[in-house]
Amino acid sequence: MKNTSVLKRNTWRERLNRSTRHGDIPWSLLVGAMAILVLVVVLAIAWMLWTESADARAKIGWDFFRPTLDATWNPAKDIYQAWPFIYGTLITSLVAIILAVPISIGIAVFLAELCPERLRLPLNWMIEMLAAIPSVVYGLWGIFVFLPVVVAPIGKFLAPLSSLPSFAGTLFTGPISEDGTSRLAAGLILTIMIIPTITAISRDVLLAIPDTQREAAMGLGSTRWEMIWQVLLPYGLSGILGAIILGLGRALGETMAVTMVMGNANEATGSLLKAGYTMASLLALQFKEAVTPLHTDAMIELGLTLFAITLILNLLARFLVWQVARRTPQEARA
Amino acid sequence: MTRFQQLIAKNGARHRRHRRIVNGVMLSLTGLLTLMALVPLFWIIGYVIYRGAPVLNLNFFTQLARPIGMRGGGVLFAIEGTAVLAILACLFAIPPGVLAAFYAARNPNTPLGIALRFSTDVLAGVPSIVMGLFIYGLVVVPMKHFSGFAGGLALSILMLPTIIRTTEEMLKLVPHTLREGSLGLGAPEWKTNLSVVFPAALDGIITGFLLAIARATGETAPLLFTALGNERFDIGAIIQSGIQAHQSIFAVIGRIINQPIDSLPLTLWTYAMQPYQERIDQSWGVALVLMIFVLLIEIVARMWIEARKRALQG
Numbered sequence: 067m068k069n070t071s072v073l074k075r076n077t078w079r080e081r082l083n084r085s086t087r088h089g090d091i092p093w094s095l096l097v098g099a100m101a102i103l104v105l106v107v108v109l110a111i112a113w114m115l116w117t118e119s120a121d122a123r124a125k126i127g128w129d130f131f132r133p134t135l136d137a138t139w140n141p142a143k144d145i146y147q148a149w150p151f152i153y154g155t156l157i158t159s160l161v162a163i164i165l166a167v168p169i170s171i172g173i174a175v176f177l178a179e180l181c182p183e184r185l186r187l188p189l190n191w192m193i194e195m196l197a198a199i200p201s202v203v204y205g206l207w208g209i210f211v212f213l214p215v216v217v218a219p220i221g222k223f224l225a226p227l228s229s230l231p232s233f234a235g236t237l238f239t240g241p242i243s244e245d246g247t248s249r250l251a252a253g254l255i256l257t258i259m260i261i262p263t264i265t266a267i268s269r270d271v272l273l274a275i276p277d278t279q280r281e282a283a284m285g286l287g288s289t290r291w292e293m294i295w296q297v298l299l300p301y302g303l304s305g306i307l308g309a310i311i312l313g314l315g316r317a318l319g320e321t322m323a324v325t326m327v328m329g330n331a332n333e334a335t336g337s338l339l340k341a342g343y344t345m346a347s348l349l350a351l352q353f354k355e356a357v358t359p360l361h362t363d364a365m366i367e368l369g370l371t372l373f374a375i376t377l378i379l380n381l382l383a384r385f386l387v388w389q390v391a392r393r394t395p396q397e398a399r400a
Numbered sequence: 401m402t403r404f405q406q407l408i409a410k411n412g413a414r415h416r417r418h419r420r421i422v423n424g425v426m427l428s429l430t431g432l433l434t435l436m437a438l439v440p441l442f443w444i445i446g447y448v449i450y451r452g453a454p455v456l457n458l459n460f461f462t463q464l465a466r467p468i469g470m471r472g473g474g475v476l477f478a479i480e481g482t483a484v485l486a487i488l489a490c491l492f493a494i495p496p497g498v499l500a501a502f503y504a505a506r507n508p509n510t511p512l513g514i515a516l517r518f519s520t521d522v523l524a525g526v527p528s529i530v531m532g533l534f535i536y537g538l539v540v541v542p543m544k545h546f547s548g549f550a551g552g553l554a555l556s557i558l559m560l561p562t563i564i565r566t567t568e569e570m571l572k573l574v575p576h577t578l579r580e581g582s583l584g585l586g587a588p589e590w591k592t593n594l595s596v597v598f599p600a601a602l603d604g605i606i607t608g609f610l611l612a613i614a615r616a617t618g619e620t621a622p623l624l625f626t627a628l629g630n631e632r633f634d635i636g637a638i639i640q641s642g643i644q645a646h647q648s649i650f651a652v653i654g655r656i657i658n659q660p661i662d663s664l665p666l667t668l669w670t671y672a673m674q675p676y677q678e679r680i681d682q683s684w685g686v687a688l689v690l691m692i693f694v695l696l697i698e699i700v701a702r703m704w705i706e707a708r709k710r711a712l713q714g
Contacts, residue, residue: 093590097506100499101516104564107557108519111526114537172433180427181434189434191702196441198698200618202665203687206672207444210451258440265437289423312525319527321621322669346529346621353533354625369533373526380525384518 161253205326247329271305452688488552497563551627566608
């Protein structure tokens with residue numbers, strides 16, 4: 067009969083609907099699965115780098131990380147000591163951080179506290195445009211403009227510092243090469259590239275500080291600078307530290323621009339004025355042309371090192387930024 | 401006035417002046433630093449236009465590379481390659497990214513939600529060259545050859561965190577009343593999400609995609625040992641031979657993504673490293689095209705997001 071068949075279909079549909087809560091269970095499973103997928107990607111990156119570098123870790127051992135600049139990286143003899151590249155990464159990032167931090171915090175203070183309302187948006191955008199320019203374009207500009215016009219003169223200017231005692235002196239052992247390619251060049255170009263990262267986060271940290279802090283400082287008779295220096299910056303310190311660490315992470319992993327201006331030569335010197343490699347630039351230049359399987363594995367171990375360093379830095383930075391967010395009352399933000 | 405009071409008054413005045421001067425100097429210094437940071441921006445943009453503009457002509461966009469030593473020729477192969485890579489990356493990154501963002505927006509405080517946000521942060525921080533290594537191990541080694549497929553996958557992982565973050569942010573901006581209205585009318589959660597919340601946030605989400613695409617198209621490092629680069633890449637020829645051999649559209653697409661492929665930043669990098677003047681000139685042209693493309697998307701997307709935020713926050 068007509069009536070029962072309609073009823074039957076309804077019950078079948080109803081049962082399906084009820085068992086899946088009108089499709090909500092498949093939906094939440096799908097959405098949850100995609101969330102898990104993102105997790106899996108991160109784990110897979112770590113797992114892949116770990117297993118692919120197994121040979122290198124077994125055969126080379128801790129000799130890989132021995133901190134000596136007089137190291138050998140010889141694919142023909144299968145000897146791999148990575149310290150010069152690790153040193154290159156660390157020293158260029160250090161230069162970039164030392165230069166970029168005061169500049170970025172200055173800019174962040176200006177954008178958050180002092181900038182006239184009308185200029186705020188365009189200035190914010192322009193600073194963030196610096197982060198949008200592709201890294202290869204930085205590199206190209208670096209080779210043909212930045213190196214000869216900026217780096218080479220600075221290098222010549224810094225060369226007399228080589229008479230400084232001990233380690234400080236060795237940092238400036240010159241002379242810088244004619245075209246200016248050097249670790250210094252990489253450090254300087256990284257400075258420009260990480261300014262937007264540090265600035266943007268520090269600015270947000272400053273903006274998140276409740277106005278009561280500012281009012282209290284001004285009410286006690288401090289000047290604006292004293293308010294910024296003695297109240298706002300200490301209040302947001304851990305957030306700003308987080309910003310600095312994220313900037314450092316970006317500097318450590320930057321590849322193309324650094325490769326293009328660093329000269330890529332292996333000299334047994336720690337001097338800023340000499341050419342060198344970073345971990346990333348070595349990967350960019352040698353990975354495709356790996357000679358032996360162990361050569362490939364050793365470079366993957368280098369990638370693993372890079373991954374581990376940036377992972378730890380990210381953890382640290384997130385923790386610091388999170389601390390600020392937790393301390394700031396919800397209604398004072400916005 | 402006692403001598404002591406005089407001293408206080410005098411020092412107080414000096415102290416006040418000192419504070420005023422420090423205040424003025426430091427505040428103007430911050431403004432100066434801001435100006436200083438803009439110098440490289442305009443220097444780079446200006447110089448790239450100055451060197452790149454003379455190279456751009458119709459041939460530059462419509463012709464393939466000529467052998468070294470011959471003048472002329474274009475970078476059509478790189479433009480096609482960039483488009484293929486961008487499409488692939490979007491296909492791989494957008495569906496999981498958007499769905500994961502739905503999860504993140506609804507469940508920020510469940511264990512999986514916290515883990516998701518954490519892994520998004522980690523992904524955003526992984527150096528792009530390490531992504532290249534990962535895909536090299538995951539795709540290139542088992543397949544035994546470099547391919548556009550591998551390059552697209554590498555870029556998609558790079559895009560994933562941007563897509564998740566902006567989508568999540570935009571979904572959260574949708575007013576609660578809207579979803580409550582839909583749920584109150586009896587629509588199930590998934591229907592509310594897909595046909596009410598998602599359309600309301602759609603234009604913001606699309607700008608997020610645009611930003612992610614802009615960043616991904618500028619990337620070189622993850623492509624070095626996945627897409628590899630291929631100056632002889634020519635979609636037109638592949639399609640033509642496919643039609644002549646009566647191949648299905650899937651076979652043709654398979655052939656397009658199954659071979660090494662070039663992209664604008666990759667071409668820029670190989671050309672800039674070659675000791676031939678014409679190649680270097682062309683690399684400036686590529687730099688200009690790339691920069692205009694990326695900056696234009698960035699500006700449009702930001703204006704769009706800004707307008708949207710203003711509209712939603714009233």
